[in-house]
Amino acid sequence: MPPSFYAASDSFVPGRNDTLEASLRWTALAEAAQVVATLARVETLPGSEDGRAIDQLLQSADPWRRERAQHGIADISAFMQPGIVALLSVSARGVDPKPAAMALWEEFVDARAAVIALLNPAGAA
Secondary structure, eight states, X not given: OOOOOOOOOTTOOTTTOHHHHHHHXXXXXXXXXXXXXXXXXXXXXXXXXXXXXXXXXXXXXXXXXXXXXXXXXXXXXXXXXXXXXXXXXHXXXXXOOHHHXXXXXXXXXXXXXXXXHHHOTTTTO
């Protein structure tokens, strides 16, 4: 069964609070990225951009930045889900997933940095 990047919450209603949805998805993506990093055999980046930090950035961002960041987070989910499924499939067949995992890890790191830079342009300098 493919992984899902939608974190569950009792008070969460999909589509009702887009900022919360993006924050929960961000947190789930960070956890999924840990799997990719393990398969790529790389050290993970410090977890300073956790769900609360991204939530604060989303809340304080201009509406146009927030909307684009939410799309960026959705885009990251769109490539991470099939990527992890493929990595796990390759690994299950006994093939070394490191090269593919490294490529997926680099894509994730670059996309994550782009979303953070969009939400925090002063910190991206």
